[in-house]
Amino acid sequence: MKTKFVPRIYKKKNAPLYLHITGHSKRERLLLDIEVDHQYWSTEEQRINISIIKDEQLKKLYQDINLIIDNIDSKITNIKTVYRLSEIVLTPKKLKQELIDDLPRVNFCSFFQHAIDEEKKIIEPGTYRKLQSVLNKLKRYDDQVIFTDLTELWFQRYKVHLSKIGNKKTTINSNIKSIKKIIRKAIRMGIKIPCVLEDIKAGSTLGTKVSLDPFELKKLKAYYDSEFICDAHRLMLAYFLFSCVTGLRFADVMAIDKDAVTDDFIQFKAEKVDKMQSIALNKRAKEIINSCDDLFVKHFTNEYVNRELKVIMRNLGLKKKLTYHVSRHTFATSFLRAGGKVEKLQLLLGHSSIKQTMVYSHIVSAEANKEMFLLDNLW
Incomplete structure (x- = not known):
């Protein structure tokens, strides 16, 4: 040649x-x-x-x-x-x-982009956004990385880089897992890398379930009801608090139209199971719906809502790192604190295994154990 x-x-x-x-x-x-x-x-x-x-x-x-x-x-x-x-x-x-084509068979970032763009029509929007976020992070590190660079040493250095920019261990593991998924696709196409992919361990992606305690939840609700809140933050909190009292995922909430809301129920197409579902609206959910006209009218990306939620927490002096998914964890722990049974919670959250739901039971049990030390005040 x-x-x-x-x-x-x-x-x-x-x-x-x-x-x-x-x-x-x-x-x-x-x-x-x-x-x-x-x-x-x-x-x-x-x-x-x-x-x-x-x-x-x-x-x-x-x-x-x-x-x-x-x-x-x-x-x-x-x-x-x-x-x-x-x-x-x-x-x-x-x-x-x-x-x-900017070297899709040679430049790993180019191949990554081609791969997820090809799958865009068949994967969930949330999955595409996650993969695009992983790619964007990789590009900021080295947008010229080629397949022959992908050695075990490269993966080690990239993990160190992600740690230095503040990524948690579970986030790093999730990024490596996504990168390995794209590499497997390349290998099936005959592209080789200078290491054995199975030797690259991604690690667990199951992080600590962060949820809001009753004090933090009340503070957010008080800010939502206050006259000082701006319209943008009020809408963000309306969505977040709605999921705190229903347990609905972000993608499911953003797929709901106003017409799907009745007096006592709300219908939506669940993203994970790809079928129509209907849930009963409790008193708190109805209050939020009735207090915000733009709810289920204006829709946003997960990334935008997460950025705004972090600003809200910072303005309120709350140090807990907040993402929209925290609302789902908050619903689960609040349900158990109120006396709900874990078997019922499994159905409400749509978990396929009770083991997934038992995590929340352990969180509430750990909180109860802390209360044992209140007895130290008896003497």
Whole structure:
């Protein structure tokens, strides 16, 4: 496989630069987004001859163009390396397509984006947003990482990086798990990586269930009812508090339209089970619905609501890290504190196993154990 940069010379001074690719008795041409003055072009070096340019401003421009050409050359080398290691025949047509598509078979971030975009129609919106968030974080770390870089050492360093930027252990494990999922897809397509994927351990993604205690819940409700709250925060809290008294997931709440709400029930299509469900509205849920006209009218992304909830907690002087999903945990612990049975809670939360629900029972039991120390005040 041979490649050559060739300016196509017309009558005008600046000539468009092409990449000529030959191999396997085939030839392809790729027009690059570069123009060069042909009088400065060195056919032997396939670069601009900077030494013969007198104008300093023009010299700086062509130095940058030479760097761009160097970068394209580097990408070509990476493509050849990955194809050779993967034992896949690289044709001029494939090389051209790789460069046009920004190296999806070579650059891991490009492949990641292609993979999740292809699955966008068949995966849940929340899953797509999560994978996109994982990718965005990876891009900020190294958007030029290629498959041959994915060694055990790379994974170790990336975990250290995620820890340094403040990610919790469960969040790091979840990111690694998502990255491994994309790599498996690449491996099925014949792409190889320089390590055994099974040796990369993601670890547990089950974190501590954070919930609000009665004091924190009352403080949020008091702020919701106050005259000082802005409309945007009031709507955010309306959604959050609604889930605190119903246990509904964010995706399910955002899929509800106003027409689905009746006096005593609300109907929605549950995202996880993909079927229509109906739940009874308790007194608190009705109060929130009746107090906020924009509820189930204006919809938001999970990321936006989480950012606003953090601002609200900071304004109220509450240090607990709040995300929308905390409302579901709060519903579960509040239900058990009020005397509800764990078997009923399992049905309300839609858990397939009682073990998932028992976590909340352990949280409430741990709180009860702390109350034992109140007896120390007897003497």
